[in-house]
Amino acid sequence: xxxxxxxxxxxxxxxxxxxxxxxxxxxxxxxxxNEFRDELTIIIPKERIVEVCRFMKEDDELAFDFLADLxxxxxxxxxxxFGVIYNLYSLKNKHRIRLKTFAEEEHPKVPTVTGIWxxxxxxxxxxxxxxxxIFEGHPDxxxxxxxxxxxxxxxxxxxPLMGIPGSLDxxxx
Amino acid sequence: MNQKPETxxxxxxxxxxxxxxxxxxxxxxxxxxxxxxNMGPQHPATHGVLRLxxxxxxxxxxxxxxxxxxxxxxxxxLAENCTYHEFIPHTDRLDYLCPLSNNTAYVLAVEKLAGIxxxxxxxxxxxxxxxxxxxxxxxxxxxxxAIEIGALTVWMWSFREREKLYDIFERIAGAxxxxxxxxxxxxxQDITDETIAMIKTFIDEFPAELxxxxxxxxxNPIFIGRLDGVGLITREQAVDLGLTxxxxxxxxxxxxxxxxxxxxxxxxxxxxxxxYKDGDALARYYVRMNEMRESRKIVQQVLSxxxxxxxxxxxxKKVLPHKKRIYTKMEELIHDFMIVNFGxxxxxxxxxxxxxxxxxxxxxxxxxxxxxxxxxxxIRSPSFVNLQLLPxxxxxxxxxxxxxxxxxxxxxxxxxxx
Numbered sequence: 001x002x003x004x005x006x007x008x009x010x011x012x013x014x015x016x017x018x019x020x021x022x023x024x025x026x027x028x029x030x031x032x033x034n035e036f037r038d039e040l041t042i043i044i045p046k047e048r049i050v051e052v053c054r055f056m057k058e059d060d061e062l063a064f065d066f067l068a069d070l071x072x073x074x075x076x077x078x079x080x081x082f083g084v085i086y087n088l089y090s091l092k093n094k095h096r097i098r099l100k101t102f103a104e105e106e107h108p109k110v111p112t113v114t115g116i117w118x119x120x121x122x123x124x125x126x127x128x129x130x131x132x133x134i135f136e137g138h139p140d141x142x143x144x145x146x147x148x149x150x151x152x153x154x155x156x157x158x159x160p161l162m163g164i165p166g167s168l169d170x171x172x173x
Numbered sequence: 174m175n176q177k178p179e180t181x182x183x184x185x186x187x188x189x190x191x192x193x194x195x196x197x198x199x200x201x202x203x204x205x206x207x208x209x210x211n212m213g214p215q216h217p218a219t220h221g222v223l224r225l226x227x228x229x230x231x232x233x234x235x236x237x238x239x240x241x242x243x244x245x246x247x248x249x250x251l252a253e254n255c256t257y258h259e260f261i262p263h264t265d266r267l268d269y270l271c272p273l274s275n276n277t278a279y280v281l282a283v284e285k286l287a288g289i290x291x292x293x294x295x296x297x298x299x300x301x302x303x304x305x306x307x308x309x310x311x312x313x314x315x316x317x318x319a320i321e322i323g324a325l326t327v328w329m330w331s332f333r334e335r336e337k338l339y340d341i342f343e344r345i346a347g348a349x350x351x352x353x354x355x356x357x358x359x360x361x362q363d364i365t366d367e368t369i370a371m372i373k374t375f376i377d378e379f380p381a382e383l384x385x386x387x388x389x390x391x392x393n394p395i396f397i398g399r400l401d402g403v404g405l406i407t408r409e410q411a412v413d414l415g416l417t418x419x420x421x422x423x424x425x426x427x428x429x430x431x432x433x434x435x436x437x438x439x440x441x442x443x444x445x446x447x448x449y450k451d452g453d454a455l456a457r458y459y460v461r462m463n464e465m466r467e468s469r470k471i472v473q474q475v476l477s478x479x480x481x482x483x484x485x486x487x488x489x490k491k492v493l494p495h496k497k498r499i500y501t502k503m504e505e506l507i508h509d510f511m512i513v514n515f516g517x518x519x520x521x522x523x524x525x526x527x528x529x530x531x532x533x534x535x536x537x538x539x540x541x542x543x544x545x546x547x548x549x550x551x552i553r554s555p556s557f558v559n560l561q562l563l564p565x566x567x568x569x570x571x572x573x574x575x576x577x578x579x580x581x582x583x584x585x586x587x588x589x590x591x
Contacts, residue, residue, distance in 0.1 A: 036522040037285055065412060068527065069536055071551040087525050087538060087553070091412065091426070094433040096525065119415030122561045130249070140190055145242035145590060148186045154250055161254050 014095045015040040018062060025055060039098060046101040046110050049084075053099065053113050056088060064088040064097065067117035072127035076157045081105040082133050086113070103133060112138040130155035191226050191238045206231050210572075214243045218321055218576035221586030223560070229572065237567040239560055244590035252550040256516030257283050257357060258493065260550075265351040267554060268588040270313050271306035273342065274530045276355040281436060282526035282537035283357050286519055289488050295359045296437045297479040302345065302354065303437075303528070304468040304475070305372070308379075309338040310531035310583075311419075311461045311468075315386060318458060318580045322399045327386050334382050337375050344368045357517065358492030359485035369476060376469050383465060390458075400455040404566040404578035407452060414565070415558045418533025419464060420582055423449045423456035430529040441478070442471050454581035461583075491517045516545020525553075532556050532583060556589040 019033050029048040044052050056064040069087040080102035089096050103110050112135040113120045124135040126144040132153040208229050214222040222243035228236040252260050264279045265272035277299045312335040319327035339349040346352035354361050390396045411424040429446045431439040447463035449456035494505040521543045527536030533555025540549040559582050566578050
């Protein structure tokens with residue numbers, strides 16, 4: 001593995017490099033990019049997310065080989081309501097970036113990235129459970145936490161904090 | 174009408190998953206020795222409420238499907254309805270074997286969003302408590318692996334050491350288990366000299382006690398035989414499936430966030446990252462044993478370097494004022510009222526901050542719309558992601574290895590189920 005004494009590229013330079021490489025390779029895939037507290041967030045259209053992710057992982061210089069986290073988000077807007085957030089980490093460069101993609105409110109569908117990082121499997125199941133986002137091509141899209149009879153998606157903003165009475169069956173005597 | 178009840182005829186989805194093409198292998202079975210075994214959620218070796226469905230051929234595990242959610246309390250939903258301060262006690266209940274490092278991880282994420290940093294003394298205190306929490310968590314690992322293979326003595330000894338640590342935590346935070354010790358911009362209270370003396374006594378005696386445990390294990394043929402070559406994973410599988418923490422370092426990947434992306438004052442500390450290449454349960458045991466020694470080294474350095482000074486940063490709009498000043502000063506009273514009732518005013522933005530907890534990468538992703546509560550908070554819990562490797566590790570293992578494999582991953586279900 002990389003020694004600890006290896007000189008790290010400064011964070012800003014690395015962020016610039018990522019965005020530059022990505023723009024050169026996929027000029028139409030970068031919808032928006034912004035930096036906050038040295039963290040780069042890039043918004044990608046959902047049709048392109050798989051190829052962008054594959055490029056991020058397989059490019060030798062970027063080498064984002066580690067998917068640290070994947071989660072859904074409910075923006076509560078009429079357009080592009082649901083989002084999926086990919087927090088990537090590069091073991092080689094010790095650098096983090098974030099990709100983001102959005103899906104519409106009715107039948108939100110996003111292609112799966114389980115073919116790129118195996119760890120996305122359970123993260124996507126969790127996002128499906130919590131937000132109802134369908135990950136197309138997922139090998140085993142079941143609920144992660146809630147019982148399989150449960151009809152709602154609890155992290156959606158319209159779901160009340162106290163829960164919905166009667167939504168979970170109590171054990172029969 | 175004699176309609177059959179639906180629950181009997183319907184195949185549950187979890188059973189379907191066990192039998193579908195991705196998770197199972199099919200072969201001709203003339204003896205019909207295949208069976209499906211349900212393990213947990215109420216099982217002492219599952220470290221809480223993990224449920225496993227095992228498909229067995231005789232004593233060999235063919236396929237495993239873990240089922241989570243028996244301890245799901247909806248912390249991410251709760252976080253959206255709590256102010257940033259109100260959520261601190263909830264972080265105790267994530268990984269309840271090292272609450273102090275969860276407290277630290279959470280406030281570091283919130284501080285990163287707020288753009289503030291705590292004063293040097295508080296930073297040293299946070300490193301100190303994180304490392305003590307790591308030792309206490311690894312002691313539980315040692316004890317539970319011991320008891321799962323039937324070695325009661327080491328379980329007793331490691332829990333005795335952990336008891337000493339809990340006495341220290343009680344002095345530091347006022348509670349043994351649910352510490353809630355850190356605050357945004359600092360820590361709840363300063364560490365007294367008496368507590369420091371207690372910590373010094375503990376770390377002076379600790380190596381000898383650890384050596385006693387190792388003497389019983391490291392040359393013990395039964396112990397080695399039960400752990401050697403069990404739950405094998407390769408480096409590539411581990412990185413692909415997002416394994417972090419000691420289990421990743423047992424596969425030959427030298428990745429530790431304390432070194433890779435140093436937070437707090439870890440860049441001033443001199444310590445090694447234990448790395449083993451075998452990727453089996455025995456390697457995971459060795460990594461954790463060595464990590465306890467490294468943590469002890471860090472604690473020693475913190476105690477010798479710790480500066481005196483403030484433990485709260487000066488930022489009245491974001492940091493809770495001292496109680497004494499709330500009762501005597503008007504300005505502080507107003508700030509306290511605003512922070513407690515409406516929360517601290519965070520900027521609009523999103524951050525992800527991760528620390529190396531005893532189980533792996535514990536990260537918090539916070540999306541803020543500028544309110545007193547986060548719009549969305551995702552907890553990246555290491556136990557949840559690490560458990561994803563169970564089916565891979567279990568394939569082809571014997572049924573007696575199942576408890577060893579779970580024990581060597583050291584999951585905490587409070588964290589995995591959130």
